[in-house]
Amino acid sequence: MLLQPKKTKYRKSQKGRVRGIATKGNSLSFGDYGLKVLEAGHLTSQQIEAGRVAIVRTARKGVKIWIRVFPDKPITKRPAETRMGKGKGPVEGYVAVIKPGRVIYEISGVPAEVAKEALRLAASKLPFKCKIISREEL
Amino acid sequence: MRQVTLKAEKREKTGKETAKKLRKMGYIPAVLYGKALEPQSFAVSYSEFEKIYNRFKGEAVIYTLEFADGEGQRRQAVLKEFQRHPVSDRFIHLDFQAIEEGETLELEVPIEFVGKPVGVTKGGILEIMIHELTVECLPKDIPDKIVVDISSLDIGDSLHVRDVKVASNIKIKDHPEETIATVVAEEEEAPAAETTTS
Numbered sequence: 337m338l339l340q341p342k343k344t345k346y347r348k349s350q351k352g353r354v355r356g357i358a359t360k361g362n363s364l365s366f367g368d369y370g371l372k373v374l375e376a377g378h379l380t381s382q383q384i385e386a387g388r389v390a391i392v393r394t395a396r397k398g399v400k401i402w403i404r405v406f407p408d409k410p411i412t413k414r415p416a417e418t419r420m421g422k423g424k425g426p427v428e429g430y431v432a433v434i435k436p437g438r439v440i441y442e443i444s445g446v447p448a449e450v451a452k453e454a455l456r457l458a459a460s461k462l463p464f465k466c467k468i469i470s471r472e473e474l
Numbered sequence: 475m476r477q478v479t480l481k482a483e484k485r486e487k488t489g490k491e492t493a494k495k496l497r498k499m500g501y502i503p504a505v506l507y508g509k510a511l512e513p514q515s516f517a518v519s520y521s522e523f524e525k526i527y528n529r530f531k532g533e534a535v536i537y538t539l540e541f542a543d544g545e546g547q548r549r550q551a552v553l554k555e556f557q558r559h560p561v562s563d564r565f566i567h568l569d570f571q572a573i574e575e576g577e578t579l580e581l582e583v584p585i586e587f588v589g590k591p592v593g594v595t596k597g598g599i600l601e602i603m604i605h606e607l608t609v610e611c612l613p614k615d616i617p618d619k620i621v622v623d624i625s626s627l628d629i630g631d632s633l634h635v636r637d638v639k640v641a642s643n644i645k646i647k648d649h650p651e652e653t654i655a656t657v658v659a660e661e662e663e664a665p666a667a668e669t670t671t672s
Contacts, residue, residue: 361664362560374561396659401600437560471605472531474563 338381339407340430346413348424354378358437366402367442368471369451375464378431379440381407387441387458393453395446402442405432434464448472475534475616478526482506482516482539493567506551508572516541517615520565527565532584533618537570552581552616573613580647583617584608585654589625595658598628598629602655607638608647615643624655632656 357473364370371387384403386427391401407430408443414425434440443456459466482504485492490619493503501517512545516539526535534552541547571579584606594600605621622638636650 357560359560363558372561397597398594398599399600444602469563474558 338385338429339403340381341406343357344408344410347410347450348427349410352433354435356435358435359470361404361439362437363440364442364469364471364474365404367400369444369445369455369456370404370439370442370469371459371462372467372469373387373434373438373440374436374467376435377463378409378411378463379434379462379464380405380411380429380431382429383421383462384432384440385442386461388398389395390444392459394444394457395450398445399443399451399454400445405434405441407432409433438439439469440466475618476530477536477538478530479538479540480518480523480526482518482541484514484516484541484543486515488515499568499593502511502568504568504570506570506572507550509577511572518568520604523565523568532586534581534583534616536573536616538636550613552579552613553579578586578610578612580610581610581616583609586619587624587655588620588621589623591624591627591631593627593629593631596629598657598659600627600655600657602625604635604648604652604654605645607635609640610645610647611643613671614643617641617644622654627655627657629659631655666667 383403384407388401388403391399409431410427411429411431412425413428440462441455445455446454448470455468485496487539496503496517500520502520502523503515503517505513505515506512537551537553539549539551552573553568554571555569556565557567558564573579583603587602591600620638621639622633624633627633633654633656634650635648635652635654636647638646638648638654
């Protein structure tokens, strides 16, 4: 199931810009290993799911995953071959606004090599440069 | 409990401009405070502190701060808190609390989990909620770590703060009902293949 809000106060939102660095959600809170983003941008629900699937497939049994971001910002897109005007396009999906330093996934319950490999594969599904952080190294 | 010496350089100026300059020069801005002490700003060498921090990670350390300002003032302190840069994870600020003889102090001590829970061998997942306990004790009684045996935890069992046994001269400040670790049954993960996009 893709992540998306159950209900929203407003259907569409303005685009906005991603400025600054993550002041919240920038350290490990639950798991032993985590994936930290080093760039700013938007993360779609599909990308979050793809990363989660990569972790589940690699780590297999015994892994506990925490997804530390939620895609709550609606993104609109104009239908193909439409003339300009006639209002803002329909909502195409939801994204999470990501600032550098944000931890996206945390995992625990698997050995270090497995955890690092799982997070490396998850990082390759994301549109950002990432680094793997661990409780022992911090 | 480890005792290490750390060279400290007093600084008169405060504020982010000074702090930035210090960091560029390879120092970490720091502050020392205590009950009968005016807060004192100083800086420590990044490489020296990092070496000590990495060497004694997971242990309680008492720092002897040696102020290099002619008077040769020495002060014993514990590292109360540190701040790291959100992206680079480098230290950006340190808080030291001065140790007063005969006065108790409150600090966080790491928990070491020993044993493999019974529940994990049955296919459960060990979930650790707290990695550190807040304790109050005299400086001479500061434990390196608190060892907790989790081998008896079955699926569905939890270990709470009230279950932790420590020496009588150490007082745990965390709420007794707080959960430290639990063994949960493995969730049925949403199978990998059916990620559909509409």
